[in-house]
Amino acid sequence: MLLFLYNILLPIALLISFPVYLRRMLKRGGYARNFSQRFGRYSKEMANRFAEGGWTWIRAVSVGEIGLALRLIEELKRQSPDFKAVISTTTSTGYALGLQRRANRPWIEVIYNPIDFYPIVSLCWKQIRPREAILIDSDLWPSFLALAKAHRSPVYLANARLSRRSERRYVKLRSLAQTLFWRNVTSLFAQDQGDAERWKRVGVPADRITVTGNMKYDTDDLASGINSRFSVWLQKHGINVGRPILLGGSLHPGEEDLLLSGFKLLQAEFPQLFLILVPRHVERTREIAQLLRARGVRFALRSEPDFQDDPSILLVNTTGELRDWYSAATVVVVGKSFYGVGGQNPIEPILAGKPVVVGPHMENFQYIVDELRTAGGIIQLHSADALVPTLADLLRNPSAASSVVARAFKAMAHHQGAIRRTASMIINERVKQDQDPGHESADWRSS
Numbered sequence: 001m002l003l004f005l006y007n008i009l010l011p012i013a014l015l016i017s018f019p020v021y022l023r024r025m026l027k028r029g030g031y032a033r034n035f036s037q038r039f040g041r042y043s044k045e046m047a048n049r050f051a052e053g054g055w056t057w058i059r060a061v062s063v064g065e066i067g068l069a070l071r072l073i074e075e076l077k078r079q080s081p082d083f084k085a086v087i088s089t090t091t092s093t094g095y096a097l098g099l100q101r102r103a104n105r106p107w108i109e110v111i112y113n114p115i116d117f118y119p120i121v122s123l124c125w126k127q128i129r130p131r132e133a134i135l136i137d138s139d140l141w142p143s144f145l146a147l148a149k150a151h152r153s154p155v156y157l158a159n160a161r162l163s164r165r166s167e168r169r170y171v172k173l174r175s176l177a178q179t180l181f182w183r184n185v186t187s188l189f190a191q192d193q194g195d196a197e198r199w200k201r202v203g204v205p206a207d208r209i210t211v212t213g214n215m216k217y218d219t220d221d222l223a224s225g226i227n228s229r230f231s232v233w234l235q236k237h238g239i240n241v242g243r244p245i246l247l248g249g250s251l252h253p254g255e256e257d258l259l260l261s262g263f264k265l266l267q268a269e270f271p272q273l274f275l276i277l278v279p280r281h282v283e284r285t286r287e288i289a290q291l292l293r294a295r296g297v298r299f300a301l302r303s304e305p306d307f308q309d310d311p312s313i314l315l316v317n318t319t320g321e322l323r324d325w326y327s328a329a330t331v332v333v334v335g336k337s338f339y340g341v342g343g344q345n346p347i348e349p350i351l352a353g354k355p356v357v358v359g360p361h362m363e364n365f366q367y368i369v370d371e372l373r374t375a376g377g378i379i380q381l382h383s384a385d386a387l388v389p390t391l392a393d394l395l396r397n398p399s400a401a402s403s404v405v406a407r408a409f410k411a412m413a414h415h416q417g418a419i420r421r422t423a424s425m426i427i428n429e430r431v432k433q434d435q436d437p438g439h440e441s442a443d444w445r446s447s
Contacts, residue, residue: 213418228327377408
């Protein structure tokens with residue numbers, strides 16, 4: 001009954017929200033490409049590949065989750081050579097990154113997430129015919145989960161996190177969540193013990209929860225600033241290797257202005273300082289470029305690297321490169337933490353070996369930020385007023401900056417191998433299913 005009501009109310013909610021959604025699509029751009037996939041319409045070539053069977057459906061909302069899904073897929077492929085994956089995403093930037101990374105990987109398909117209306121998801125399910133589903137960071141949708149249950153396809157929540165705010169919401173709706181979500185989840189791989197306890201409190205059975213560590217913080221994938229391809233790229237364009245670089249990553253509105261103001265103040269002591277701005281949403285490039293012009297500063301675009309006027313600022317207007325840009329930096333400021341709520345992933349720049357500064361709003365990453373702050377592995381500021389003196393201290397004292405990074409690595413050591421552990425548990429479950437005919441999903445696995 002709840003699922004029926006959900007599917008009655010969903011079209012109404014979509015109609016009401018359509019104007020807002022349309023404005024967002026037009027602003028961000030890129031949504032027109034393969035838009036019909038959101039309604040379960042695929043090209044003939046893609047449908048033929050789906051018909052081969054044996055696919056695993058992996059849902060990843062946006063760019064960050066896509067990157068994580070691809071790392072998990074590579075490990076699953078290493079452990080099980082016949083592994084094939086369909087990655088579905090919601091945003092145009094995530095879709096573009098998925099297509100870019102699937103090059104020369106015929107065992108990966110990339111599609112848009114379908115609208116979670118039962119007839120639409122059912123149409124998708126019949127074409128993709130997944131043997132299992134993996135949801136990255138708890139991308140939960142009632143119709144999708146119900147169809148997985150109907151076809152006896154296991155559902156795994158990988159890198160599953162639950163914020164305190166979401167916990168409070170689920171506790172209030174415990175019986176509803178139990179019916180629409182938890183009864184349809186096969187296994188949940190929690191990021192840490194705090195997340196595991198929260199999942200238990202909202203109704204997920206304890207025997208379905210395993211703490212595997214946070215895949216985003218898996219230091220097996222440690223980057224090296226020395227070998228950064230963008231360090232080489234910057235040198236090619238005249239930015240000397242010894243020049244200090246301040247990078248703002250995943251920036252939200254207002255944070256570019258904050259960094260620009262701080263940058264100008266820092267230049268008095270560090271005249272060679274170079275600033276790299278990487279907005280969270282690339283469609284904001286024009287807005288940020290206008291801000292820079294209004295401030296009278298010279299800058300270059302990543303897509304149009306004109307360094308003839310010796311600009312001291314680079315605006316990155318491309319997607320899927322942030323992790324590599326981190327490796328080129330001296331100090332990193334993580335966005336959505338000064339202006340905005342929730343913050344962004346602070347671990348990728350730490351894995352690149354860089355000291356990280358964040359603002360007061362890191363609610364979506366509070367557990368790991370608390371862990372890092374206690375260890376002295378991250379610098380969290382209570383207000384933007386402390387940003388300039390903090391950055392000056394880090395630029396002035398390279399050894400102190402290195403100590404921050406070393407303490408961060410030590411604090412994150414227990415997350416090492418999270419991707420391998422998650423993949424192993426999924427593959428082990430798959431082997432059990434293959435050995436037990438009772439787990440065969442509806443009539444297509446052998447077709």
